[in-house]
Amino acid sequence: MTTADQAWQALADWQPQRLTDLVAADPATRLDRLVRNVAGIRFDFAKTHLDDAAIAILSDLAAAQDFAGRRKTLFAGGIANPTEGRAAEHSAERGDGAPESVHRAQALHQRMRMLIDAIEAGAFGEVRHLLHIGIGGSALGPDLLVDALGRSGSRYDVAVVSNVDGAALAEAFAKFDPACTLVAVASKTFTTTETLLNAASALQWIEEAGVPDPYGRIIALTASPERAMEWGIDETRILPFSETVGGRYSLWSSIGFPAALALGWDAFADMLEGAAEVDRHFRLCDGADNICLLAAFADQLYTNRLGCQTRAVFAYDERLRLLPAYLQQLEMESNGKAVTLGGEPVGHATAAITWGGVGTDAQHAVFQLLHQGTHLVPVEFVVAREPEHLLDEAHHETLVANCIAQGAALMSGRTGTDGARDYPGDRPSTTILLDQVTPYSLGALIAFYEHRVFANAVLLGINPFDQFGVELGKEMAKGLAEGTMEFDPATQALMQAALGE
Numbered sequence: 001m002t003t004a005d006q007a008w009q010a011l012a013d014w015q016p017q018r019l020t021d022l023v024a025a026d027p028a029t030r031l032d033r034l035v036r037n038v039a040g041i042r043f044d045f046a047k048t049h050l051d052d053a054a055i056a057i058l059s060d061l062a063a064a065q066d067f068a069g070r071r072k073t074l075f076a077g078g079i080a081n082p083t084e085g086r087a088a089e090h091s092a093e094r095g096d097g098a099p100e101s102v103h104r105a106q107a108l109h110q111r112m113r114m115l116i117d118a119i120e121a122g123a124f125g126e127v128r129h130l131l132h133i134g135i136g137g138s139a140l141g142p143d144l145l146v147d148a149l150g151r152s153g154s155r156y157d158v159a160v161v162s163n164v165d166g167a168a169l170a171e172a173f174a175k176f177d178p179a180c181t182l183v184a185v186a187s188k189t190f191t192t193t194e195t196l197l198n199a200a201s202a203l204q205w206i207e208e209a210g211v212p213d214p215y216g217r218i219i220a221l222t223a224s225p226e227r228a229m230e231w232g233i234d235e236t237r238i239l240p241f242s243e244t245v246g247g248r249y250s251l252w253s254s255i256g257f258p259a260a261l262a263l264g265w266d267a268f269a270d271m272l273e274g275a276a277e278v279d280r281h282f283r284l285c286d287g288a289d290n291i292c293l294l295a296a297f298a299d300q301l302y303t304n305r306l307g308c309q310t311r312a313v314f315a316y317d318e319r320l321r322l323l324p325a326y327l328q329q330l331e332m333e334s335n336g337k338a339v340t341l342g343g344e345p346v347g348h349a350t351a352a353i354t355w356g357g358v359g360t361d362a363q364h365a366v367f368q369l370l371h372q373g374t375h376l377v378p379v380e381f382v383v384a385r386e387p388e389h390l391l392d393e394a395h396h397e398t399l400v401a402n403c404i405a406q407g408a409a410l411m412s413g414r415t416g417t418d419g420a421r422d423y424p425g426d427r428p429s430t431t432i433l434l435d436q437v438t439p440y441s442l443g444a445l446i447a448f449y450e451h452r453v454f455a456n457a458v459l460l461g462i463n464p465f466d467q468f469g470v471e472l473g474k475e476m477a478k479g480l481a482e483g484t485m486e487f488d489p490a491t492q493a494l495m496q497a498a499l500g501e
Helices: 004-013 019-025 027-034 052-064 067-076 099-120 137-149 166-175 193-208 225-231 254-263 265-284 291-305 323-335 367-372 393-412 439-460 469-482 489-499
Strands: 035-038 041-044 129-133 157-161 181-186 218-222 238-240 310-316 353-358 379-384 429-434
Touching: 004 052, 004 291, 019 027, 019 393, 027 035, 035 265, 035 291, 041 291, 041 439, 052 067, 052 291, 052 439, 067 265, 067 439, 099 238, 099 254, 129 137, 129 193, 129 254, 137 157, 137 181, 137 254, 137 323, 137 439, 157 166, 157 254, 166 193, 181 193, 181 254, 193 218, 193 469, 218 225, 218 254, 225 238, 238 254, 254 265, 265 291, 265 439, 291 439, 310 323, 310 393, 323 353, 323 439, 367 393, 379 393, 393 429, 429 439
Parallel strands: 129 157, 129 181, 181 218, 218 238, 310 353, 310 379, 379 429
Antiparallel strands: 035 041, 041 429
């Protein structure tokens, strides 16, 4: 059996062919091997440098890194997060995992649904607004869901506030009537400094408006219900989720409460089912037939063979404008690591820097670099066959044409009469084509990215489920603000200049 070191060496020895040659050589076979349809989504990797030899090498690497074993551990509720001694059970929220974990997730979903039913029945009086306070995964997921799916059908006004900058909270206060507002405080540990400071300010806003029982307007979304009760929230308004569900993987749990309330329970259930279909695909398909693993093969090809330090994601759909920001956390917090599962230096590049934007805006901002710059950047396009709007069809036709043309232009390039008009081409892209942007398809899309992250982590031999790199800066920020830590002269001078301290 090939060892991981041998597979990495084989990848280093592998030589890429030009994309135009790969596509022209045997188009039908290439499309058959590198295009997959899963959960109503077409995943197209035909314009990447993946070929049979690269796929064989990366398949050997997956076997050497025990991809099948680590995947089995993930779905069985085993210790998938060894540095913290925990399982990683976000798939159990979708019905695929250890039976006891699935049962617990279903019970907690039912608790959330009962609270939503109570809100809709008037138990909280008139409710027109929901202020959701969180940060990181506690905010990015709900924000993406509500923004993408609630544009024409949201039943409540929803504002998601994550930044501790008071301007963000003040903007929400200006739009909402405190007497008709519920506040959801989302924090896995219920100790997150920024979230609790924003929550305290929201409580003060409600109190100063003379609303009876201000604490009765607060709903906690947390894996630490006892801390929420200590903060003053009644147990009946606490929606727990499992400690084994990581923050950036938590929108399937009670962290998804804003989406379930604003979009309706049926939409939330459809989102879970879309993700569950991708869970089944990821769990049951092997090798390059597994779209999440195939995507990870492409990622490793570009990061560790062709030296790409970034990966760009462009949503050619206004409804998915927050997807790049969501993926930044999911990918870089998960796989931005430097040590293996055994605590040794990785020896390879880990997560690429994820960035992106919205098409066609991005074409007039950053695509100059993508087409003619000196950096090789793998590009991912996300687009839907059907629009949501009822405007002239020319809008959607122009949008889709631009998306597809960009991929073709990146691949083929064009020889110019002078250097300034020369397009080198041979620049890779993938295209993810949804039938529609629905709760089901968005759930499937997000689950695809989650499992892609896990597949990359397995190939690299790292743990994607801890995030200790976030802690040091938070600890030092607290010490700086409270004056309980000594800092270097440059830092002290900067703090004095900023706050006069």
